[in-house]
Amino acid sequence: MAVDPLRELCDLLARLPGVGERTAQRLAYHVVRQSPDYARALAQALLGVVDGVRTCSRCQALTAVEPCAICGDPQRERGVVCVVANPQDIASIEATGEYRGLYHVLHGVLSPLEGIGPEEIRARQLIARLPGEPPVREVIVATPASVEGEATALYLAGLIRPLGIAVTRIAFGIPMGGEIEYADKLTLARALGGRRPI
Amino acid sequence: MLAQTLTLTDFRNVERAGVELAPRLTFLVGDNAQGKTNALEALAYALTLKPLRPARLGDLVRRGASTAVVDVSLTGPALPWQIHVEVEAGGRQVLVNGKLLRDPANLLGAVALVAFTPDDLALVKGAPELRRRSLDRFVFQVQPGHLRHARDYQRALRARNLLLRRLDRDRRSLDAFGEMLAIAGARLMAGRHLGISLLRPALTRRHRQLAPDGGELTIDYRPALAGEEAAAGLDESAASERLRQALQEALPLDLARRQTCRGPHLDDVELALDGVPTRRFASQGQSRSIVLALRLAEADELRRARGEGPLLLADDLLAELDDGRASALLTTLDAIGARVVATGTRLPPGLSAATAGCAIYSVRAGRLSRAN
Ligand SMILES: Nc1ncnc2c1ncn2[C@@H]1O[C@H](COP(=O)(O)OP(=O)(O)OP(=O)(O)O)[C@@H](O)[C@H]1O
Ligand SMILES: [Mg+2]
Numbered sequence: 001m002a003v004d005p006l007r008e009l010c011d012l013l014a015r016l017p018g019v020g021e022r023t024a025q026r027l028a029y030h031v032v033r034q035s036p037d038y039a040r041a042l043a044q045a046l047l048g049v050v051d052g053v054r055t056c057s058r059c060q061a062l063t064a065v066e067p068c069a070i071c072g073d074p075q076r077e078r079g080v081v082c083v084v085a086n087p088q089d090i091a092s093i094e095a096t097g098e099y100r101g102l103y104h105v106l107h108g109v110l111s112p113l114e115g116i117g118p119e120e121i122r123a124r125q126l127i128a129r130l131p132g133e134p135p136v137r138e139v140i141v142a143t144p145a146s147v148e149g150e151a152t153a154l155y156l157a158g159l160i161r162p163l164g165i166a167v168t169r170i171a172f173g174i175p176m177g178g179e180i181e182y183a184d185k186l187t188l189a190r191a192l193g194g195r196r197p198i
Numbered sequence: 199m200l201a202q203t204l205t206l207t208d209f210r211n212v213e214r215a216g217v218e219l220a221p222r223l224t225f226l227v228g229d230n231a232q233g234k235t236n237a238l239e240a241l242a243y244a245l246t247l248k249p250l251r252p253a254r255l256g257d258l259v260r261r262g263a264s265t266a267v268v269d270v271s272l273t274g275p276a277l278p279w280q281i282h283v284e285v286e287a288g289g290r291q292v293l294v295n296g297k298l299l300r301d302p303a304n305l306l307g308a309v310a311l312v313a314f315t316p317d318d319l320a321l322v323k324g325a326p327e328l329r330r331r332s333l334d335r336f337v338f339q340v341q342p343g344h345l346r347h348a349r350d351y352q353r354a355l356r357a358r359n360l361l362l363r364r365l366d367r368d369r370r371s372l373d374a375f376g377e378m379l380a381i382a383g384a385r386l387m388a389g390r391h392l393g394i395s396l397l398r399p400a401l402t403r404r405h406r407q408l409a410p411d412g413g414e415l416t417i418d419y420r421p422a423l424a425g426e427e428a429a430a431g432l433d434e435s436a437a438s439e440r441l442r443q444a445l446q447e448a449l450p451l452d453l454a455r456r457q458t459c460r461g462p463h464l465d466d467v468e469l470a471l472d473g474v475p476t477r478r479f480a481s482q483g484q485s486r487s488i489v490l491a492l493r494l495a496e497a498d499e500l501r502r503a504r505g506e507g508p509l510l511l512a513d514d515l516l517a518e519l520d521d522g523r524a525s526a527l528l529t530t531l532d533a534i535g536a537r538v539v540a541t542g543t544r545l546p547p548g549l550s551a552a553t554a555g556c557a558i559y560s561v562r563a564g565r566l567s568r569a570n
């Protein structure tokens with residue numbers, strides 16, 4: 001049976017977060033009305049993401065090059081690592097212009113209710129990189145201010161403190177439950193500045 | 199803010215209805231099983247997102263319909279609000295002034311609300327959970343952060359209990375979520391302390407008015423964390439330290455029982471008449487006065503905290519009270535400045551189509567019609 005390509009595009013778009021049937025339809029029709037070059041470029045970009053993006057072996061961020069641009073930048077301060085839950089949190093913190101250290105992406109937070117345990121977040125990779133050259137002297141935990149985000153920070157502190165490395169938590173002026181993604185630049189810059197030991 | 203109008207679509211047995219809320223009293227009158235409580239519940243639901251009676255979301259949707267909609271308009275010193283709630287069996291959506299509501303705490307703050315329903319009698323002799331919930335609901339309204347603390351505590355508790363049930367029982371994760379329990383639990387307890395200290399004097403006073411010969415009614419917080427200092431009220435960091443310690447001590451027990459055996463999820467609130475806990479002896483009549491005194495005390499304190507009378511929902515008013523007490527109650531509420539919405543199978547004595555500031559609706563088979 002022949003598939004209806006337009007229908008199929010709608011169905012696929014509707015699987016994106018925040019996109020309902022109606023929006024998917026609008027997007028699909030929009031693509032059709034554009035010049036074919038746009039659709040080809042979009043398809044290429046999608047393929048590029050699939051084939052070209054991997055996680056950085058050092059910080060676990062999404063990247064096309066190995067190591068990622070931040071890990072590879074000789075100007076970054078190597079003794080400080082900021083731990084975030086999601087890859088997109090890096091962009092938010094970079095936008096503040098206040099932070100010059102490295103990152104580590106957990107790809108999640110501990111959440112027994114969703115079956116996410118220590119093995120499902122990249123905590124082991126974090127511990128493994130701490131004794132590097134030069135060794136890390138401060139870990140800043142910037143997980144969300146939710147119950148799970150806070151518990152994850154406490155969990156990491158329990159692992160890291162015995163190694164003699166300072167563990168700090170960014171001071172959330174961000175509302176409780178707040179995702180870093182939604183915090184504005186100024187709040188986030190203040191949160192980074194006012195971090196406290198865990 | 200003041201609730202002005204209520205509109206229901208496919209909510210319970212009401213296909214479509216609109217109610218103009220009168221400044222003093224709006225009375226919904228009709229025979230049994232016609233939809234009076236349903237209409238009252240729609241109003242409570244739009245303001246608290248909790249039904250008046252235990253129900254699943256799908257129960258709120260009229261049989262044969264797919265979506266229940268409740269609209270409530272509020273006015274206040276600042277801008278008017280439009281609350282729009284859509285309920286389906288699979289979920290609900292709330293729009294405030296056309297914008298999606300992310301945090302229900304923002305809604306709970308809008309209107310001070312006290313509900314008095316026949317089920318409340320169980321507060322006196324029923325399980326501690328009922329009293330905890332009643333207290334928390336009051337505290338949410340005087341201290342909006344309390345809702346978040348209660349929810350955080352529940353989330354951390356569920357997480358820790360799940361970890362206790364798992365075979366590996368990863369100690370570090372247990373500790374991390376235990377610490378979250380200690381932090382959120384201390385805030386939860388602080389809120390409950392605050393609530394009790396606000397209610398205590400008003401409750402005793404109100405009860406004395408309602409039952410002059412009925413003995414002195416007192417209310418006390420009984421935290422599950424034993425210890426005099428816990429009952430007397432600790433500051434937050436001392437309370438979380440106490441909780442942390444209790445969790446440590448009880449860990450072997452928790453591991454054996456596979457659940458958290460200490461903490462404010464087991465708190466109680468004690469009501470006592472002349473020092474004797476009412477849970478053990480209160481008669482029906484005594485229970486009625488006690489619950490009524492409690493709700494009036496809440497109304498008093500909400501009025502004080504907000505500078506405006508609360509919205510008081512009284513379901514089945516005359517089933518609970520004889521005519522004399524019902525009219526005395528309405529007079530009292532009027533003095534508090536409460537805006538009352540009540541239901542009953544007949545009108546309370548003295549209320550007629552001509553009473554100023556009052557609206558009467560008759561309810562029949564899910565239809566509401568204005569009778570004055
Ligand atoms: N989802 C629903 N769809 C249709 N009807 C419903 C729904 N939920 C409840 N009902 C009906 O609503 C009626 C009860 O309405 P309600 O509880 O408001 O009665 P009431 O007028 O308060 O009566 P009473 O005086 O006995 O308290 C019942 O007949 C019940 O079957
Ligand atoms: Mg009823």
Ligand SMILES: [Zn+2]
Pocket residue numbers: 056057058059060061067068069070071072
């Ligand atoms: Zn990297």
